[in-house]
């Protein structure tokens with residue numbers, strides 16, 4: 001049975017607490033900030049980057065050792081010290097208060113683990129090895145970044161926009177599904193990536209209108225040619 005259930009969690013404006021201020025804490029804090037969390041770091045010493053975050057008002061800093069009680073009100077907690085005693089107290093506090101916990105150096109004590117992640121606008125690709133090899137997660141992330149370039153952001157924006165239109169304009173669910181299939185499986189985006197097309201938005205809209213708007217006099221019936229694969 002898989003221990004971990006992958007979900008996309010909305011942590012905007014949620015209080016997330018990180019114990020420790022080293023390289024690992026820094027990585028966790030950075031991704032928490034990217035998702036709009038309210039971040040508090042508890043650590044006697046913090047890295048330069050974390051101190052900059054504090055100076056810019058991006059995080060709250062409690063500059064001392066962690067003690068039981070500090071995690072009150074936390075939504076997610078990360079223990080990123082190199083200290084097993086601290087982990088133990090923190091684990092107890094989180095268990096007592098049903099707070100979800102990530103322990104950087106004790107995967108067996110984690111309620112959740114952090115995957116390697118690629119963002120292309122609203123496209124999110126996460127990779128996890130269930131803790132077996134974070135280095136492998138990182139390597140796969142780097143490989144996938146080449147396969148899924150930045151342009152996916154724009155592509156997804158456009159097909160998301162067209163999808164909303166289709167949902168409004170076309171009542172027949174199976175027809176809608178066909179249109180979404182064609183938008184995603186056509187070679188338009190591939191041609192844009194290799195420079196054969198310059199205006200992606202126009203090409204995708206043209207495809208939609210040609211196949212389902214202008215050509216099909218009856219929007220739910222007749223259909224023009226499409227590039228179904």
Ligand SMILES: C[C@@]1(CC(=O)O)c2cc3[nH]c(cc4nc(cc5[nH]c(cc(n2)[C@H]1CCC(=O)O)[C@@](C)(CC(=O)O)[C@@H]5CCC(=O)O)C(CC(=O)O)=C4CCC(=O)O)c(CCC(=O)O)c3CC(=O)O
Nearest residue numbers: 105107113114115116128129130131133134135137138141
């Ligand atoms: C279980 C987990 C818990 C958690 O942290 O959530 C965990 C645990 C541990 N990591 C360790 C080591 C390393 N971690 C990295 C990197 C990352 N670690 C991340 C996640 C996770 N790490 C979770 C599982 C993810 C999964 O399921 O695959 C990533 C993906 C996400 C992130 O942290 O943001 C991020 C890559 C981000 C990116 O670049 O894309 C590197 C690589 C490097 O530093 O270059 C190394 C050194 C090489 C190696 O060991 O593989 C150690 C041993 C420490 C020691 O040796 O003492 C432990 C503890 C243990 O295993 O006992």
Ligand SMILES: NC(=O)C1=CN([C@@H]2O[C@H](COP(=O)(O)OP(=O)(O)OC[C@H]3O[C@@H](n4cnc5c(N)ncnc54)[C@H](O)[C@@H]3O)[C@@H](O)[C@H]2O)C=CC1
Nearest residue numbers: 020021022023024025042043045065066080081082104105
């Ligand atoms: N999960 C992951 O992705 C990885 C985990 N690790 C493990 O994570 C742990 C942390 O790694 P690094 O950030 O590189 O270590 P680090 O030594 O750079 O940072 C540890 C931080 O903990 C703080 N700290 C120590 N005692 C504390 C206390 N009582 N209360 C609050 N803060 C305290 C220190 O001030 C320091 O800022 C290590 O045990 C390491 O083995 C290491 C690499 C990756």
